[in-house]
Amino acid sequence: MRKEGKSTRTTIKDIARECGVSLSTVSLVLNNNPRISQATREKVLESIERHQYQPNAFASSLASRSSHVLSVVVPHLNHVFADVYFGEIVSGIYEHATELGYKVLLDVANHRFVSSREFIRVMKSRRADGVLFIGSSMYDDYLMELEHSGYPFVLINHYFPNRGINYVMADYNQSASLAADHLLGLGHKNIGILAGTTTHTAIAFREQFIRACKINGLSPDHINWADGWFTEQGGYEGAEWLLSKNPSITAIMAGNDKMAIGAMRALAKRGLKVPDDISVIGMDDIPPAQFTNPGLTTIRHDLYRLGALGVEGALSIFKKQTSSFQEILPVSLVERESTGPARSR
Amino acid sequence: MRKEGKSTRTTIKDIARECGVSLSTVSLVLNNNPRISQATREKVLESIERHQYQPNAFASSLASRSSHVLSVVVPHLNHVFADVYFGEIVSGIYEHATELGYKVLLDVANHRFVSSREFIRVMKSRRADGVLFIGSSMYDDYLMELEHSGYPFVLINHYFPNRGINYVMADYNQSASLAADHLLGLGHKNIGILAGTTTHTAIAFREQFIRACKINGLSPDHINWADGWFTEQGGYEGAEWLLSKNPSITAIMAGNDKMAIGAMRALAKRGLKVPDDISVIGMDDIPPAQFTNPGLTTIRHDLYRLGALGVEGALSIFKKQTSSFQEILPVSLVERESTGPARSR
DNA sequence: ACGTTAAACTTTAACGTTGCACCACTTGGC
DNA sequence: GCCAAGTGGTGCAACGTTAAAGTTTAACGT
Numbered sequence: 001m002r003k004e005g006k007s008t009r010t011t012i013k014d015i016a017r018e019c020g021v022s023l024s025t026v027s028l029v030l031n032n033n034p035r036i037s038q039a040t041r042e043k044v045l046e047s048i049e050r051h052q053y054q055p056n057a058f059a060s061s062l063a064s065r066s067s068h069v070l071s072v073v074v075p076h077l078n079h080v081f082a083d084v085y086f087g088e089i090v091s092g093i094y095e096h097a098t099e100l101g102y103k104v105l106l107d108v109a110n111h112r113f114v115s116s117r118e119f120i121r122v123m124k125s126r127r128a129d130g131v132l133f134i135g136s137s138m139y140d141d142y143l144m145e146l147e148h149s150g151y152p153f154v155l156i157n158h159y160f161p162n163r164g165i166n167y168v169m170a171d172y173n174q175s176a177s178l179a180a181d182h183l184l185g186l187g188h189k190n191i192g193i194l195a196g197t198t199t200h201t202a203i204a205f206r207e208q209f210i211r212a213c214k215i216n217g218l219s220p221d222h223i224n225w226a227d228g229w230f231t232e233q234g235g236y237e238g239a240e241w242l243l244s245k246n247p248s249i250t251a252i253m254a255g256n257d258k259m260a261i262g263a264m265r266a267l268a269k270r271g272l273k274v275p276d277d278i279s280v281i282g283m284d285d286i287p288p289a290q291f292t293n294p295g296l297t298t299i300r301h302d303l304y305r306l307g308a309l310g311v312e313g314a315l316s317i318f319k320k321q322t323s324s325f326q327e328i329l330p331v332s333l334v335e336r337e338s339t340g341p342a343r344s345r
Numbered sequence: 346m347r348k349e350g351k352s353t354r355t356t357i358k359d360i361a362r363e364c365g366v367s368l369s370t371v372s373l374v375l376n377n378n379p380r381i382s383q384a385t386r387e388k389v390l391e392s393i394e395r396h397q398y399q400p401n402a403f404a405s406s407l408a409s410r411s412s413h414v415l416s417v418v419v420p421h422l423n424h425v426f427a428d429v430y431f432g433e434i435v436s437g438i439y440e441h442a443t444e445l446g447y448k449v450l451l452d453v454a455n456h457r458f459v460s461s462r463e464f465i466r467v468m469k470s471r472r473a474d475g476v477l478f479i480g481s482s483m484y485d486d487y488l489m490e491l492e493h494s495g496y497p498f499v500l501i502n503h504y505f506p507n508r509g510i511n512y513v514m515a516d517y518n519q520s521a522s523l524a525a526d527h528l529l530g531l532g533h534k535n536i537g538i539l540a541g542t543t544t545h546t547a548i549a550f551r552e553q554f555i556r557a558c559k560i561n562g563l564s565p566d567h568i569n570w571a572d573g574w575f576t577e578q579g580g581y582e583g584a585e586w587l588l589s590k591n592p593s594i595t596a597i598m599a600g601n602d603k604m605a606i607g608a609m610r611a612l613a614k615r616g617l618k619v620p621d622d623i624s625v626i627g628m629d630d631i632p633p634a635q636f637t638n639p640g641l642t643t644i645r646h647d648l649y650r651l652g653a654l655g656v657e658g659a660l661s662i663f664k665k666q667t668s669s670f671q672e673i674l675p676v677s678l679v680e681r682e683s684t685g686p687a688r689s690r
Numbered sequence: 691a692c693g694t695t696a697a698a699c700t701t702t703a704a705c706g707t708t709g710c711a712c713c714a715c716t717t718g719g720c
Numbered sequence: 721g722c723c724a725a726g727t728g729g730t731g732c733a734a735c736g737t738t739a740a741a742g743t744t745t746a747a748c749g750t
Binding site for chain 3: 023027030056
């Protein structure tokens, strides 16, 4: 048989020879083609099972021009995969992709990735059937190159206004309204905002929040904002800056939970009690938000589902079932203990 | 030529034809083989650049029998990629793999993965040149099947005693001693342990910690432990259980930071102040440990480096530079504010 | 002038699948 | 008795690369 010292792997040929059928037949069985009779199918499957035969993924991809792989691209941040926000989305991507028989490959949008146009190559080289971008920023104009490329890619929780670029994202307008209503309802009249500034969604969110406050009669003088870089450290520093600028603020609205967590640390260091002295509200509802002290009130974005939907979108474009994919998901308020009635200081 | 309406991609053939050289020459240039003259090399590279040519990864893998892909296998937990512990390790893996020209593929050790022996198939099908297992448990005896397989795989932060299975891990014995010395040095005589119970490392750690306490004169009656499942929720419940069993404990030692964070939340709910009423020490030093209130004292395990080293190991086995790889990394104490002098209650 | 060696390629045969075109046989309608 | 359609396959040429062995040319020592 095939094992005369040459430690070669079992291939489709071995199975075909043993079953006395052609290569094509084995291939058809492998791909569940109905044109093969039950009898033949069983004979082949038995042989496959017995040899623990595993088709070579590369040969298959090469011949079929489809890799059954999805690539997910995250920004070039330090230890980026340790970020819970990205992790939640990746989890959603992974699980949905797996259900559909897809593998997921990791990529980081670092300098090389961008300047060498590797994001295009990933698709050109057929290494992936589709690409999902998480956490891209509004300065990532390289993405525009892809707009009319027809390549299956989608942005997750981000978008470019007036562009035909595919995306799935949370409803940031609704988030802003929900947060504003909650804080205003508690009587807060002096609010600090910790915002991200590098995405269109974050900017739209901040503007919508401010608008909602004004509509409800808040004076613009009583709304300040600082850039919190979407990070704990940024939230920490931003909170300090807000307090130094206006010591009488009674609530901080953070554009994501990480900044909120950083802010709470800064408040604790200053000896301010949350929510007695000052309220804090976050956004995303990442899992750690349940285990802060006090528990963080936040706007829930279903990041996991966002990831799963992204997979859906990329694959339906790949399969030419649709040419455009733009979805917005509803959000909800999660009340925990970090917000309470305003109390002037 | 090749472009009569058929929208076929640029291949090595096109480059070769244009440059008037053979396929092999282009291939050799692509692989930086020194046997090609500078002049030819430049001509070929120029053409490659101009056409934005990207070699087909599958064809290359098929022909060379090497995928330049590493697979990382994480346990089948809910939203597992949102776990900071795994994320830190994955970050280390990703970055080191990238430096070495490797891609990383995600896998989860779910039921199908295990029962269908997919972990073997991943290597058999050559989808990956090596596999890194993170967070495997002592019950994952399927790993034994791989022991003598010669396949390049390594366990990260776990091991099986008396087995030739490759691993990289933190020095859990040193962790235990460091933690015990720290707590004992602060005068604690009544200690609760929040432990993991599903890995050999965690069990060895707990035993070593208890041993160190006893050597320093602590009575076994004053050392209790609860299983905290390595999670925040487990740490929360474990802490409550420990306090109900022995209300006078003055310190909690947690086998990872996540349990410590859960415990701190439980203590806060009970109205206990950390560290005034009770000290808490964790393990790992995951990034969020800096942003808890108060900051978490912990033992630092360099998870990122553990991941990078794992890549090193798997690849050196793949390249047959070594047949066995077992490394232990030193750890260190990081003092923040969650531990302080014992005060009896 | 001659053989030897090295440099710089080229030729050819894999690598392990899949898609397409084709074929042989059966069934059935008229 | 002949054609049409359906069933259950087969054979072969891709797919795009690399590895191994072979060829040509130039350089060099004796």
